[in-house]
Amino acid sequence: MNFNKIKFGASGNPLNFFKSEFGKDRLGVIEWSAKLGLNAQERQMTYGARMKEDDAIEFGKRARKFGVSLSIHGPYYVVLNSKKEKVIENSIKELIKTTRLADLMGAKKVVFHPGFGRDIKKIIEGLKEVEKEKPKSVVICPETTGKISQSGDLNEVLEICENTECEPCIDFAHLHARGQGSLMEEDDFRKVLVEIEKRLGKKSLKDLHCHFYPIEFTEKGERVHRAVTEENVFPRFESFANLIKEFKMAPTLISESKNTQDIGALEMKRTMEELR
Numbered sequence: 001m002n003f004n005k006i007k008f009g010a011s012g013n014p015l016n017f018f019k020s021e022f023g024k025d026r027l028g029v030i031e032w033s034a035k036l037g038l039n040a041q042e043r044q045m046t047y048g049a050r051m052k053e054d055d056a057i058e059f060g061k062r063a064r065k066f067g068v069s070l071s072i073h074g075p076y077y078v079v080l081n082s083k084k085e086k087v088i089e090n091s092i093k094e095l096i097k098t099t100r101l102a103d104l105m106g107a108k109k110v111v112f113h114p115g116f117g118r119d120i121k122k123i124i125e126g127l128k129e130v131e132k133e134k135p136k137s138v139v140i141c142p143e144t145t146g147k148i149s150q151s152g153d154l155n156e157v158l159e160i161c162e163n164t165e166c167e168p169c170i171d172f173a174h175l176h177a178r179g180q181g182s183l184m185e186e187d188d189f190r191k192v193l194v195e196i197e198k199r200l201g202k203k204s205l206k207d208l209h210c211h212f213y214p215i216e217f218t219e220k221g222e223r224v225h226r227a228v229t230e231e232n233v234f235p236r237f238e239s240f241a242n243l244i245k246e247f248k249m250a251p252t253l254i255s256e257s258k259n260t261q262d263i264g265a266l267e268m269k270r271t272m273e274e275l276r
Contacts, residue, residue: 003276005250007069008269009033009040010261011211017262027059034066038265042071042254043107049075049098060105069252070107071141071209074098080126081115081151092126095140096133103135109209109252111141111169114151120159123151127164140166141209146174146222153178154192158199168196169209173225173256176235177217183235189243197247206249212237213257213264225258228267241271 013029022028033041043059045051051059063070075098078091095112102110114123127140134140142160145152154175157168175192176183183189197205214226214233226233244251255264 001245001248001275002250003272006244006272007040007252008265008272009038009042009069009252009254010265011042011073011254011256012044012261014262015259027055027062030059030062030066030068033262034068036262036266037269038262039067040069040071040252040254040265042073042111043105044073045098045101046073046076048077049094049101051101053101053104056101056104060107063106070102070105071109071111071252071254072098072102072105072107074110074112076113078112079115081117081119081122088122088126092129095130099130099134099138099140102138108137109139109141109167109169111143111209111211113145114142114156114160116150118151118156120151120156124160124163127160127166131165140164141169142166143169143211144171144174144178146171146177146215146217148178148221150221154195158196161200161204167204167207167209168200169211170196171211171256172235172240173211173213173215174222177215177222180217180219181234184239186239186242189240193243193247205247206251208249208251209254210251211254211256212240212268213255213261225256227258227260228255228264229257229260237268237271241268241275244272245275 022032082088098110142157144157216223253268255261257264
């Protein structure tokens with residue numbers, strides 16, 4: 001395990017950021033993260049790729065200055081397998097726009113939720129259209145999703161990646177929720193990693209982009225994110241940490257812990273430091 005190549009970061013702007021000296025400057029989350037000891041940040045564009053181009057360029061400059069690796073979470077309303085052709089057309093345009101903003105800021109990966117239902121062929125077709133127009137430096141990452149009604153179980157995400165230039169974003173909390181509490185023990189996580197390596201190869205596994213945090217679920221899957229500061233919440237990062245070392249991974253680990261993304265990211269970093 002090369003600890004120095006592992007990336008730890010928060011999703012969006014945590015509550016503690018707004019309480020800090022940088023709180024009125026949303027671009028200040030880069031310097032704030034670096035001062036905490038984090039080296040990644042996932043910019044949230046979940047309600048649209050609306051960032052001004054000048055702001056994206058400035059965001060990227062700050063990220064390079066402070067050594068923070070960037071990714072973007074794309075809009076929630078992207079649905080590449082909609083029954084409405086106009087929705088698919090707009091989804092393709094929005095993903096392309098997001099990848100271009102990613103390129104301006106130097107973000108290498110754009111994460112997105114693929115759609116609804118089991119029609120994966122349409123998603124693959126849509127992504128191939130996006131890939132014709134997107135910047136070559138940016139990789140699109142379909143994310144494992146939390147609700148059973150959504151496209152995006154592990155098999156579906158890997159199938160998308162097998163048939164496109166995409167790399168997976170493995171949201172372990174979502175897998176846990178879809179599986180009705182399936183990620184409790186180390187071996188539960190091992191099965192996920194083995195499947196990724198078998199189907200996409202060692203490099204995809206080594207460079208895996210991950211979301212990690214505890215989650216609450218119902219029989220339909222994801223209900224709500226929980227915070228790492230709460231007791232008796234799952235999945236737990238400790239059950240995954242040893243496998244990062246065992247599989248010689250250098251992943252990007254993004255915390256989506258409810259309102260405590262920074263605390264979740266720092267806890268993951270502390271856990272991995274103890275395994276060095």
